[in-house]
Every structure is written in C-alpha cells, then in structure tokens.
Amino acid sequence: MATTTPQDLVEHALAATRADDCLVIVRDRTSANLRWAGNTLTTNGVMHGLDVTVVSFVRQAGGTCAGSVSGSATDPAQMSALVAAADAAARAAEPAEDAAELVRDRTSPDWADEPVRTGIGVYDAFAPALGEAFGRAGAAGRVLYGFVNHELTTTYLGSTTGLRLRHVQPTGHYGCTGKTSDLTQSAWVGGATRDFADVDALAMDAELEQRLGWGRRRVDLPAGRYDTVLPPSAVADLMIDAYWYAGARVAHEGQSVYSRRGGGTRVGERIAGEGVHLLSDPAYPGLECSPFVVASSSGNESSVFDNGLPLGRTDWVRDGELTALLQTRHSAAMTDLPVTPAVDNLVLDVDGGAGSTQDLVAGMERGLLLTCLWYIREVDPQTLLLTGLTRDGVYLVEGGEITGAVNNFRWNESPVDLLRRFTHAGATVPSFSREWGDDYFSRTATPALRVPDFNMSSVSQAM
DSSP states (O other): OOOOOHHHHHHHHHHHOOSSEEEEEEEEEEEEEEEEETTEEEEEEEEEEEEEEEEEEEEETTEEEEEEEEEEOOSHHHHHHHHHHHHHHHHHSOOOTTOOOOOOSEEOTTTTSOOOOOOGGGGTTHHHHHHHHHHHHHHTTEEEEEEEEEEEEEEEEEETTSEEEEEEEEEEEEEEEEEETTSSOEEEEEEEESSSTTOOHHHHHHHHHHHHHHTTSEEOOOSEEEEEEEOHHHHHHHHHHHHHTOBHHHHHTTOSTTBOTTSSBOTTSBOSOTTEEEEEOTTOTTOOOOSBOOOSSOOSSOOGGGTTOBOOOEEEEETTEEOOOBOOHHHHHHHTOOOOOOOSOEEEEETTOOSOHHHHHHTOSEEEEEEEEEEEEEEETTTTEEEEEEEEEEEEEETTEEEEEEOEEEEEEOHHHHHHHOOEEOOOEEEOOTTTTTTTOOOEEEOOEEEEEEEEEEEEOOO
C-alpha cells in the first residue's frame, strides 16, 4: 500500500478547498530523548508526529476573511475534514485587518524530498560517555539528574498561489543537574546542539564537579546591588525577552519599552551602549533556521498572509541604535517602517568582546557569578522590567577567584537597561536559555556580561 507523503497531503488539500485561496503547512516531527536520575538512565523514547495547519481565504465585499484550523492528518480523508473546517471558518469570519496579497510562485529546490528523521542513534557517542560519567560521579559522591532531546522537523508549506517551500530544522538540547550526595548543593550545566556530535558527557560532569567544589564554602549575603557576571546562558534568558517584547505594533501604540513618548516607536534612537549589536539571521553558522515565514495564525507579530515571505539578516540593534522591530506587512504599513518578520534565532555581539566567563570573573575584585535565571516574568512593559530567581549556583568572587557559594536571590532588572549599563563583555558564543530554550527558543549566541550593579532585590529560599 502506497504511503501518503506530506507533499501528497498538501496537494490534496489545495485541490479539495472550496475557498478562493488556501495555504497548507505540514510539519513532520520526530524526536529522541534520554532521561536520567540518581546516576541511572531512567527512560528513553522516540516519537513521530504529523501536524497540519490549513488556512483558507475567502474574499467578500468588505475584504478578505481567513480561517485557520490545525490538527493531525495522515490520510486524504482526514485532510479533507481539516480543509472543510478551515473553509467554514473563513466564510464565518470577519474581514481580516491584516489582509494582504498572498506570496506567489516560490519553490524550494528540495520540495520533493522525503522528511528527515532522527532516532536513538543520535546518542551513539553520547550515551556510553554518559554511563562513564555516572560511574565517575557516583564514586565521588555526586548525583546526576538530566535530560537530552533531539528533534528533526521537516516543514512543507504549499498554497494555491504557487508556494511549494520546504525546510528541515534540527533542534537539540542537553541539561544536567549535579547534586552532592546529601542533596544540600546543586549545580546545572546545559546547552543547545544540532546533532549531539559536539556534546561531551564527561566534560559536562567535570564542569558540575568544579561548581559543586566551589560550593563547599557557604556565604550568606543580603539583598543589594552587586558587581555581577552573567554567563552566556543567563544573558540568553534576558535577551530572548528583549526580543519577544519587541513587537512594532505594540510599540507604535505606546505599550512597550520600545515606544516613543508622544507616539510612534523608538526606532532610530540609541537604546544600548556603543558597539552593541542584536541581530537575527537564518544563515548564522550553527543557528540556521527557516529562511521563510511560517505562520499558523495571525497576531501582533505574525500574519497568515505573510506565509512564504523570504527572511534574511535583520539588525534589531546596530551599534547601540534600535533599527528594527518585529513587523508584519500590516504593522509595517501602520508604522511606516520596513517589513521585518520574526526570525527563529538571536545573536548578541559586542565590539571588542573577548574571552570567557572565567576571564570576566578574573577581573572582579568582589562580586557574584550567576549560573542561570529562573521563573522570569514581566513586571513593567514600559521599561521591560523583569523579575525572577537565581538557581543552581550563585558564587562569590573575591580577588578574581571564586571562593564559595552564596544564597539565592530574587532579582529585578530590565534587559534593555542592562545593554546600556554593562561594563565588560566576553566573546559571543553559542548559548542556551534555561528558562526558554527547552520548549520555545533554543538558537542563541551571546557573550558573558559583567554588570556593576545588578539588582538582587531580596533573598530567596529557593534551592
């Protein structure tokens, strides 16, 4: 019996629609994972799924109406049901305010290729080394807990206007928490990867061993402002929020940190220090992502009418100046700014930034080294003030050396303000946000930053 391919599903849907136009997104997803606890592998698994979104467009006297329906479909009958639902939703909808001419006549050269899938074999080198790390940790009185996941998503986007686009996206991450045998100390390491060829389980354990060693001495500190080094992972946590809240329409309407007093946006204003660059680029080495817009629904920062628009490098902040915000074609017409849709990666680069997190620590007389941030929430959209907790290791620095672990804190800071206040930056390296990387946004490259007055607003009892 012949297998129905994702391309077959797309073509069937486009033939079945009774709307004026139709757009179909099919995502073939596979994932492979390992989980461990107490120095023992506990679970592993491989999953496969097919997610489909059908967007129908109906032209009426008042404008074009859109209806979007998502679900699972593996055969033509299921696909027909999704198409009928999307057609009905479009006919029942009000004219869309973001209506625009659909993108036409673009075909990926690999459109006819099969989906690319992952499997448990992606861990052929990592898994044996992980077993060795378990033995080494157990012998030294450390306990390891962690999770690794690798996904391959092949996206097919087709439309009645001639789009036939395909993109393969690898996404992987690892995270491991090490604890002392009495469970009084913990430390975390994690990162992103495309294929696990660059992930060393023994190096992961060695870093945890070092951090737990730093924690043998405990120092309790009060709340206050501290000279603080944020490693690339913590910087990624904060920069992702700065990016996600950079919607042009919200800024134009006066509701964000990127709004200009008196109306409009702050595009063209200096919002960060000289030499600071925040950018996204689908072709950035190691962070490659979709080179075209894929939007299942419309909102302030996305539009189903923009599906298939080509994406390139976008400089959000260039040399400290705000140069772009997240734009659909609809919001671009409102703000009179270029169309700059969201891109699925983010890079922070600082002119002259050099060295590692440890190099920044070596330059401190007295201060703190964070590991990661946790439970980040917005407090004030006008300043993008965020709050959160520290987690799994805050360390005291004295005379350029790490001399012990300190208590956790609740902190209050604005990532936009930090880009103006930091005093030293390391080299930009691939990074991984512990808060957002697992499920939402894993493709980042950021430097370590030293902030002379990071606001630890209160002491936290969190472990």
